[in-house]
Amino acid sequence: MVKKIRVGVLTGGASAERDISLATGAQIAASLDPRRFEVVLLDPLAFMARNPEITAEQRAEAQRLITGGARLKPDHQLPRGLEKQIESASRALVPATRVMANADPIDVVLIALHGTWGEDGRIQGLLDTIGVPYTGSGVLASALAMDKEVAKQVLAAAGLDVPRGVVVRGTSKADLDAARAIGLPAFVKPVGSGSSVGASIVKTQSELAPAIEAGLPYDERVLVEEQIRGRELTVPVIGNDDLTALPVIEILTKRAFFDYSAKYDAGESEEVCPAEIPPDVAKRAQDLALRAHRALHCRGMSRLDLMWSNDRMVALEVNTIPGMTANSLLPKAARAAGIEFGDLLARFVDWALEDARRRAR
Numbered sequence: 436m437v438k439k440i441r442v443g444v445l446t447g448g449a450s451a452e453r454d455i456s457l458a459t460g461a462q463i464a465a466s467l468d469p470r471r472f473e474v475v476l477l478d479p480l481a482f483m484a485r486n487p488e489i490t491a492e493q494r495a496e497a498q499r500l501i502t503g504g505a506r507l508k509p510d511h512q513l514p515r516g517l518e519k520q521i522e523s524a525s526r527a528l529v530p531a532t533r534v535m536a537n538a539d540p541i542d543v544v545l546i547a548l549h550g551t552w553g554e555d556g557r558i559q560g561l562l563d564t565i566g567v568p569y570t571g572s573g574v575l576a577s578a579l580a581m582d583k584e585v586a587k588q589v590l591a592a593a594g595l596d597v598p599r600g601v602v603v604r605g606t607s608k609a610d611l612d613a614a615r616a617i618g619l620p621a622f623v624k625p626v627g628s629g630s631s632v633g634a635s636i637v638k639t640q641s642e643l644a645p646a647i648e649a650g651l652p653y654d655e656r657v658l659v660e661e662q663i664r665g666r667e668l669t670v671p672v673i674g675n676d677d678l679t680a681l682p683v684i685e686i687l688t689k690r691a692f693f694d695y696s697a698k699y700d701a702g703e704s705e706e707v708c709p710a711e712i713p714p715d716v717a718k719r720a721q722d723l724a725l726r727a728h729r730a731l732h733c734r735g736m737s738r739l740d741l742m743w744s745n746d747r748m749v750a751l752e753v754n755t756i757p758g759m760t761a762n763s764l765l766p767k768a769a770r771a772a773g774i775e776f777g778d779l780l781a782r783f784v785d786w787a788l789e790d791a792r793r794r795a796r
Contacts, residue, residue, distance in 0.1 A: 439473045442784060443534055443541035445558065445569075446524055447478040449489045450550030451632045451653060454521050459547040459759045461520035464527070466777045472784070475541070479548065479558055481530030501530050517760060534567050543787050544569040545780070546756055550628055551653075554756045555581035568791035570783040571735040572755040579731050580753045583626045583658050586731065593730035595723060595750040600660035602626060605651070606644040614643055614659040622662045623647060625654035636662060663751075665744025668710060670724035671757060671765040672737050673779070675786045678728060680721035681768035685710035706764060708771045712743070719748060727753050735786050738765055 446460025447453055464474045483489055484497035534541045544567055548554060556578035562569045572580070580586050587597045601617055603610035614621070623646040624634035633653040635646045643659075650657040667686040673679050688704040710717065724739040731737070731753055738757040742749045757765040759780075769779045 439471060440784065440788075441473045441475070441540070441542045442467060443475050443477045443531070443544045443567075444547050445477050445479050445531060445544055445553070446547045447476075447480055447528060448548045448550075448553045448558075449480055449483055449486075449493050450548070450552055451628065452549035452553075454517070455758065455760065456548050456553065457524040458517040458520040459549075459763075461524035461527075462760055462776075463545060463547055463780060464524070467780050467784075468777055471781070475529060475533075476524055476527045477531035477533060477541075477544070478528040479531040479552065481532045482561070483552070500528065501532060516762070520760070534562075535565055541567060543567070543784055543791075545784060545787075546571055547759060549756060549758070550632070551581075554754075555627060568787045570787045572731075572733045572737070576732045576734065577755050580733070580737070580755045581627055583624070583752055584656065586753060589730050590727055590750050590753070593726055595727060595730075596747060597750050598622070598660040598663055600658055602656050602658055603647060604656055606647050610647070611644060614647065615640065617659050617661055620662040622660045623650055624658055624660075625650040626656040626658050628653040663742040663744055663747070663749045665742045665747070665749075666712070668712070668720050668741045668743055668748075669764055670720050670739050670741065671768045672724050672728045672733070672739070673735070673765075673769070673782065675734060675789060678725055679772075680724050681765070682709040682771045683712065683717045683720045684708040684764050684768055685712065686764075706767055708764075708767050716743065716748075723748060723750060731755075734790065735783055736765065 444460045444463050446456050448456055460476050464476055467474050478500055480497045481500045484494055484501060533539050534544065544562055546569055548558060552558060554577060556574040559569065559574045559577050579589055584602050591597050599617060601613045603614055619638060621637045623637055633650040635649060637643050637646045647657050669684050669686060671681040673681065685707040686704060687707065720741055727739045727750060728737045733755055736757060738754045740751040742751060757763065759766060766776050766779060
């Protein structure tokens with residue numbers, strides 16, 4: 436009998452995107468082929484019981500997680516349509532410190548974390564240190580892509596068109612003067628957060644300072660950019676050495692922009708895949724996604740968000756761990772390319788193990 440691959444799905448964590456991560460973890464656990472994989476949901480919050488950068492409540496919950504206590508209950512409304520998945524994952528969580536125990540080893544980690552502590556290179560560095568293979572990009576690409584300020588510099592150096600913008604650290608006169616110079620309307624977002632958490636569109640001068648203040652709880656730096664008007668596109672890329680740009684998706688949202696609710700609440704947006712755009716435009720978008728993936732040294736997967744406006748095709752940001760819920764974009768593009776979700780996940784695991792074998796030679 437062939438031994439099953441033991442996959443630890445890292446889910447939950449301490450970021451503002453914990454709920455979405457739990458929903459992602461639940462769907463992944465239900466979709467990996469049980470004939471080939473044994474799956475356990477691991478919460479990396481267990482690593483953080485003494486971390487002063489998270490709240491006292493989160494540190495206490497981390498300690499309870501280690502000792503088998505109760506799970507942290509959300510004090511806010513969960514994304515519509517994902518409540519059962521989030522609750523199911525919460526009940527199944529075990530401490531991620533288990534990946535360090537020889538008595539209960541994990542063959543490979545599938546990272547289903549988003550935002551700080553999961554997508555920014557820190558958990559990747561920990562897994563590298565303890566020698567556990569994991570899916571997706573390594574420390575460098577994860578850190579580069581998560582830092583929107585640095586990522587823009589890298590993408591611009593690679594020849595991609597990026598929005599004009601400025602980074603501010605507060606609402607001093609100098610900060611506001613620099614932000615106003617970008618012009619209105621402007622898009623304001625934390626430098627190191629994901630899922631549009633803390634992001635907003637500013638249409639009047641009076642809205643600028645409150646928008647910056649709304650982003651500061653999530654990062655000490657806030658990016659103020661020109662708002663690019665046009666059609667919103669996104670292009671996933673998968674693979675290790677042999678890369679595939681998946682079909683282009685167009686995002687049509689009922690909200691002011693593709694914010695947290697539009698991303699995760701059922702019915703708040705429509706994703707057209709493949710996008711109904713000219714073939715040459717689709718090819719251009721896919722080429723840019725491949726260039727962005729390579730420029731940031733991504734591995735396994737990424738997704739480039741773009742705005743197409745007349746002759747301009749502007750790179751907004753790169754996601755190294757795109758969402759994997761039922762309402763997520765990468766799985767939809769993969770299905771359009773003939774790759775079912777379970778097969779997609781298996782490919783991510785295989786690529787992670789392939790990378791590990793190559794490094795061990």
